[in-house]
Amino acid sequence: MSAVKLDGKATAARIKADLATRVAALKDRGITPGLGTVLVGDDPGSQIYVAGKHRDCAEVGIASIRVDLPATATQKDVEAAIDELNSSPACTGYIVQLPLPKHLDTMALLEQMDPAKDADGLHPVNLGRLVHMVDAPLPCTPHGIVLLLQEYDVPIKGADVVVVGRGITVGRSLGLLLTRRSENATVTLCHTGTQDLAAHVRRADIVVAAAGVPELITRDMVKPGAAVLDVGVSRINGKIAGDVAPDVEEVAGFLTPNPGGVGPMTRALLLSNVVEAAERA
């Protein structure tokens, strides 16, 4: 058996084409959506992702505001950048690229953002709205995962989903998203304290691997026919190493390539949040 490829790159391209039309309509009304990014330090992965986000903006006609701060930036320096974006009329939505250097208080900085400009859906008010299952900008990777599954008609309602990793950008938020009434999946959130990971993964209809541990999910752990989404982005000698072993392809029903799977969807859904914020405003 060979898994159907969950092509994030192609799906993201379709989403971006639709967004370009919506951006053009906004511009006809005199509104130019603008995405701001705050990047602190020189983590190579974060540099690549932020550069990609601005390339995407140019592609669909969204204006870009880029704030790059050195790794030595203080809490006050980052707060000043956030204040500036909160009050800038050119910035309709923005993100603080994560992870931040360890000396910074991430939660305090996220809380300082204007929730109406939170393009990542990670402000506590917006995550709180997700908990309450009311309308809010959705975290980009989880939203991208749901849309990718829907694009390929992978059944979500009633599915047993195992998410490996409890980080806020993926695992924890994805659990909230998939257990809304509209998705109605049953979600098990596994993490470093999980006793028998293989036993959980083995009974899953959908596996989302977001632990950042190369080849954590092996062929023998996957139920034949399951959908497997690889969010892992470890870098070994500059090359991406996913959380899913390559031979999982032989047993899974659906599998994301990595790169080219969840990453491009994350970026497309970020643009979507920016456009939606501009349309709301």
Ligand SMILES: Nc1nc2c(c(=O)[nH]1)N[C@@H](CN(C=O)c1ccc(C(=O)N[C@@H](CCC(=O)O)C(=O)O)cc1)CN2
């Ligand atoms: N503020 C945020 N920080 C982080 C988020 C996030 O959603 N908001 N998620 C991740 C990283 N991330 C977005 O910022 C991200 C990861 C991967 C990709 C991507 O397009 N990957 C490409 C490969 C690119 C490469 O060569 O490395 C792919 O998968 O095809 C985009 C965004 C953590 N931080």
